[in-house]
Amino acid sequence: MPNDLSNLVAFTVQVALAGVVLTLPFGVLLGFWLARTNRRGKSVIETLTTLPLVLPPTVVGLFLLELFGRNRPLGRFLYENFGLSIAFTWRAVVIACAVVGFPLLVRTVRASFEEVDPRLEAVARTLGKSPWRVFVTISLPLAFRGIVAGFILAFSRALGEFGATIMVAGNIPGETQTLSLAIFQLVQLGRDPEAYRLAAITIVIALVAIAIADKLSRRPRESARGNA
Amino acid sequence: MIHISLSMHLETIELNVDLDLDGPVTALFGPSGVGKTSLLEAVAGLRRPDRGEIRIDDDVLFSSSGAVSLPPEDRLVGYVPQDALLFPHMSVGENLQYGSREASRSVPLASVSDALEIGHLLERDPNTLSGGERQRVALGRALVSAPRLLLLDEPLAALDIGLKERVLPYLDRVRDQYGIPALVVSHDVYEVLTLCNEVIVLDRGAVVGRGEPRTVLTRFGEAGFFRAPFENVLDVRVVAHEPDEGITRVETPEGLEIAIPHRDAALGSSALAGILAEDILLARKRPEGLSARNILGGTIETIDESEGVAMVRVGTPEPVYVKLTRRAVMQLGLEIGTKVHLIIKTHSIHRLDGARR
Numbered sequence: 001m002p003n004d005l006s007n008l009v010a011f012t013v014q015v016a017l018a019g020v021v022l023t024l025p026f027g028v029l030l031g032f033w034l035a036r037t038n039r040r041g042k043s044v045i046e047t048l049t050t051l052p053l054v055l056p057p058t059v060v061g062l063f064l065l066e067l068f069g070r071n072r073p074l075g076r077f078l079y080e081n082f083g084l085s086i087a088f089t090w091r092a093v094v095i096a097c098a099v100v101g102f103p104l105l106v107r108t109v110r111a112s113f114e115e116v117d118p119r120l121e122a123v124a125r126t127l128g129k130s131p132w133r134v135f136v137t138i139s140l141p142l143a144f145r146g147i148v149a150g151f152i153l154a155f156s157r158a159l160g161e162f163g164a165t166i167m168v169a170g171n172i173p174g175e176t177q178t179l180s181l182a183i184f185q186l187v188q189l190g191r192d193p194e195a196y197r198l199a200a201i202t203i204v205i206a207l208v209a210i211a212i213a214d215k216l217s218r219r220p221r222e223s224a225r226g227n228a
Numbered sequence: 229m230i231h232i233s234l235s236m237h238l239e240t241i242e243l244n245v246d247l248d249l250d251g252p253v254t255a256l257f258g259p260s261g262v263g264k265t266s267l268l269e270a271v272a273g274l275r276r277p278d279r280g281e282i283r284i285d286d287d288v289l290f291s292s293s294g295a296v297s298l299p300p301e302d303r304l305v306g307y308v309p310q311d312a313l314l315f316p317h318m319s320v321g322e323n324l325q326y327g328s329r330e331a332s333r334s335v336p337l338a339s340v341s342d343a344l345e346i347g348h349l350l351e352r353d354p355n356t357l358s359g360g361e362r363q364r365v366a367l368g369r370a371l372v373s374a375p376r377l378l379l380l381d382e383p384l385a386a387l388d389i390g391l392k393e394r395v396l397p398y399l400d401r402v403r404d405q406y407g408i409p410a411l412v413v414s415h416d417v418y419e420v421l422t423l424c425n426e427v428i429v430l431d432r433g434a435v436v437g438r439g440e441p442r443t444v445l446t447r448f449g450e451a452g453f454f455r456a457p458f459e460n461v462l463d464v465r466v467v468a469h470e471p472d473e474g475i476t477r478v479e480t481p482e483g484l485e486i487a488i489p490h491r492d493a494a495l496g497s498s499a500l501a502g503i504l505a506e507d508i509l510l511a512r513k514r515p516e517g518l519s520a521r522n523i524l525g526g527t528i529e530t531i532d533e534s535e536g537v538a539m540v541r542v543g544t545p546e547p548v549y550v551k552l553t554r555r556a557v558m559q560l561g562l563e564i565g566t567k568v569h570l571i572i573k574t575h576s577i578h579r580l581d582g583a584r585r
Contacts, residue, residue, distance in 0.1 A: 117313070122269075122274045122300070122307075123307060124326070125273070125299070126303070126373075127326055127327030127369065127370070127373045128301045128302075128304075128327055128329055128373055129327075130301055131299075138315060142316070142317055
């Protein structure tokens, strides 16, 4: 693999991973909260988290640009206080990946917590464990498979991110260009064979992700014992 | 002593109780949907009453006036739900260990697993256990957490009759060995009679009867029984076996002889025989040519009616309650003093071993 190609693949996987890993703790906690709460604010939060999934990615990108542009309040604040440029840097790519993957993460995680009988948690409380201990020892392990599935789903979505990324990060080779952006550019330049090669690489990455997910999501007790 | 006074608005009823329990084992008895489980959950801290106070000795678990509501983990109350609810991702041993506290106030796992005879299951996956084993493990898990009070929600309801008879002795043993006071939700007369010192009858959110189980449960009279299946319970003694004919003959203290399904039991040994009031037929003339083995003559002593249902007490002389529709009472012209015959199929009679009271 030529150097810039391997750089491109590595960059794409890294930003997608970073985006999902950064949002994982929030996604898990929010998914748990949504699965257990009956509060009134729930539907508002639900709608807000689903929004990036149903909006055109370019619109999501537009909002992100509005937030993080150098001349926008948040973008300016980050730049002036921390020297951080966001828009049109790799950081914007990570943020775009995080934002588009998040709804898939939360929805999958939430569904897997809903599968966990809350009465198991109640019994664990009566056995002397605090809500946090119960979450860590009961809810989390029982929802583990769903969390892995949500992670992979969000990662795959982030891997193929195009619309939001191109809006907020541009398509700068060697800086913000990911596999899907590169494929788009190659096709525009009429370099179809190269585009197909990148497409093949994307497919391989996706298959590997699914294989890893499959392995991780075996229930720990089953893999540890090899039976049951 | 355990004090529970609370009112709580449930879906269809208002639960209102004011109880002092001396234990050691108290039954909450009544039909389903009258608030028994909600009451247990309130004591365990899993459901918040609207008003009231819950105390174990002088320790306040909940008090609406004092604005106290201890979280479940600080109540030291063991809860054994109806369906065991073992943690499916842990082995049996890990389930048992889950609630163990610091050494000073923990009950050793070895002692619990001995008492419940679950030592050989420790490595097993809870999903592979039988119903009776699951219940024993759930009970053991609660015991290891060294509770001050045990709450058992229909511990035997999920089990068939044969299994019940095999699990009851363990509950008995736990009661005698650990001396932890227990509150047992039940709608099973046998369970209450063999396990509990006192029974509290709940109906539609209120206490409608209370006392020594024998007295409360075998003497019909509380309105609550119109909705619950009422079971006649007779103290009997085995007098003869006729295995070829499939029956065992037993006798009540009054000398009433009845045939029950054949079981191995020593002649002269005592047991409880249970007959649901709705399983008994009543006839004004002695019927002939019936397959039912038990036809007992008697005299109607009382007739209680409510909601179209009549409970007729027949002195045989042992009082036996028969559940009829009001229509049947009218059509047969039944009244106090009427001579009647009770027809009871052998297989309508259940027998429980190990009864001690």
